[in-house]
Amino acid sequence: MSQVVIRTLAVGKSYRTAAGPFAALSGVDLAIEAGEFVAIMGPSGSGKSTFMNLLGCLDTPTSGDYFLVGRNVAQLGKDELATLRNRTIGFVFQGFNLLPRMTLADNVALPLVYAGVERDARRARALQELARVGLGDYAASLPSRISGGQQQRVAIARALVNSPQLILADEPTGNLDSHTSEEIMALFTELNREGITIVLVTHEPDIAACARRQVRFLDGRLVSDVPTAARALAAC
C-alpha cells in the first residue's frame, strides 16, 4: 500500500460575505495516494479553486482536517506552511504567473532561493529543469518573449525545480489552444509516470481523461469520484 499524500476529512470552507457566511466547500472527504493523477471537474463556482488553495496550503479550511503527507496543516505556523509549499508542492497556475522582470532561468530558480540553495547549484538545477520541459535554449530570455505554451512549460519547470512530491495545477490549459494543451498534458503524463503525484483542475473532459481518476464537485460538495474509463487524447 503506497503512501497517502493528501487526506481531507470533512473539509469545509466558508467565506464571510456581505450577505452572511457562504459555504464554498463543505464535507469534502478525499484521499490521494502517492503517484496518482487526479483531475478535478465541476461547473464554475463549484469550489474547485477553493479546494485547490486548501490543498496547496495557501488557505486554511474553516472546518474539518487536512493532512498533507501525514501532517495536520491546521497545526502548522505560517513559516512551516511556506516551507511545505516550497519543498513538497509545485504550483502551476492558469495565468502562468512568471515574474516578468526575471529571465526564465531566474524564474525557475526562484523556489531554490527560498530553499537556501547556493547560486551555482540553483542555476544548474534551473537549467536542468528548463531542458526537461524542452526550453533549454531559452534560459536567458524574458517571459514576455515566449509563447503562452512555452510560459506554461517554464512554470512547470519552476514547479519541479525543488523536486516536489505533489503538483497542483488549477486549469493549467485554460489559457492555451487545444494543440498546446495537448503538449502540456503530455508533459504532465510523463511527470506522473516518473512518480510525481498530480492534481489538476479542468473544465475539459478530454484533458480530464489524461488523469487516471476523476473527481467531480457540485455546489461545494464532492459528488463523484471515478477512475478514468478511456483515454481521449493520443498524447496521454
Next chain:
Amino acid sequence: MLKAMLREAWQAMGANRLRTILTMLGMVIGVGSVVLMMAIGQGAQYAVAQTISTMGSNLYILISGSTSTGGLRSGGGGGPTLTVADAEAIAELDGVANVAPVHQGTQQLVYGPNNWSSTVVGTTPPYLEARAWTIVSGHPFGDSDVRSATRVALIGQTAADNLFANDDPLGKTIRIRQSPFVIIGVLGKKGQNLDGRDQDDTLIIPLSTAQRKVFGTPFAGSVRLIMVQATSAEAMASVERSMTALLRQRHRIREGQDNDFYLRNLAAAADSAAETTRVMSVLLGAIASVSLLVGGIGIMNIMLVSVTERTREIGIRMAIGARQKDILTQFLLEALMISVAGCLIGLVLGIAGALLTNAVTDMVIVISGGSILVAFGVAAGIGIFFGYYPAHRASGLDPIEALRHQ
C-alpha cells in the same frame, strides 16, 4: 540567499529607473545639505575656537569710567580713573598671573615715504604673555625700557607688511608724531579677533613712551585700560571679587556707590561666542535634517506604491515558498539600497559643495569623519525606518488575496 536578494533589489531598482532616481534625489538633497551645513557649522565653530585661542585665556579688561543704567560713562571729571599703581596692586592678588596697564589708540606710522594707520598699544612686558603674543624675530622690550621710556616697538604682521612690504622690519626706524621708534621685534600672526578686527594691525611700545611721546596724556600714571590674566579658569571668579573689592577700596568708593571702572570678562565673551556658533551649527544641521526627513518620506511613499504594484508578484513568491521574513527582507533591502545609494551621492555632492563654498567665499569648512558617519547612519536608519512599514505590509499580505490581485 542575502546575495540573491541584494541582486534582486538591485534589479528592482533598475526596473523603474526614473522613479528610483527621483526617490533617491530626496536622499541626495537631504544628505548633501546635512553634510554641507555640518561642514559650514563646524567650520564656524573651528574658526571661533581658533580666534579664541589667539585672544589669550582667562582675561579680564578693566576700563576706566563707571557703569550705570545708562551704560558706560566717564567718571571722576573725565580723566582715567585707573592708575598704574592700581595695576601693581592687582598684580599682588592671589590667582593673578599677569597684569598690564594699557594705553592704546590709532596713530599714523611713517616709514620713509610709506605711512599706515594702526593701533598703537602702550603697555608693560606682561601684556605679551597675557595676550599670548609670540615674537617671531627680534626680542621683546623689558621693564627697563618702560622705566626709561625708550623708543622701541614691536610690530604686528599687518602693519609690517604695509609699511615695509618685503623688507625685514627688524632694526628699522619708523616715526610716530615725529618721534623715531626702532623696531626691535616682529610679532607672530594672530588673525582676526571676535569682533572681526585684525589683531595683527598693531604696534606695541612701552607704556611710558606711549604716554609721553605719542598720546601726551595730561594725567601721568593714569590709564584707560588694565589687562588682567587669572592663573586659571577656576581662579577667575575669585580674582573678579578680590579685584573689585581692592579697586573700590583704593578708589574710596562708599557702599552703594557705583564703581568708577568697568570690568569686562573676555573669557565669558569667548564662551558666548563659542556658544553662539555652536547653536548656529546645530540649527543649520536641524534645518538640513528636515530635508533628510522629507527624503525618507519619499522613500516610504514609493515603497508603498511599489508594494501595491507588485502585490501579485508577492503572492507568487509566497506560493512558491517565500516566508514572511523573506518578503520583508526583500522590500527592506530595496528601501535601504535606495537610501544608501542616495546617501553616497549626497555625501559626494555635499563635500563638493563644501569645498566650493570654501573656494568661493573662503569661509572655513570642516569635514569630519564624524559628520560623514552620522550622515551614513541616518541614511541607513531612514531606509530601515521608512522602508519597514511598506515591507511589513507586503509581508503581511494574504497569499490568496495577493495572487488574485490584478
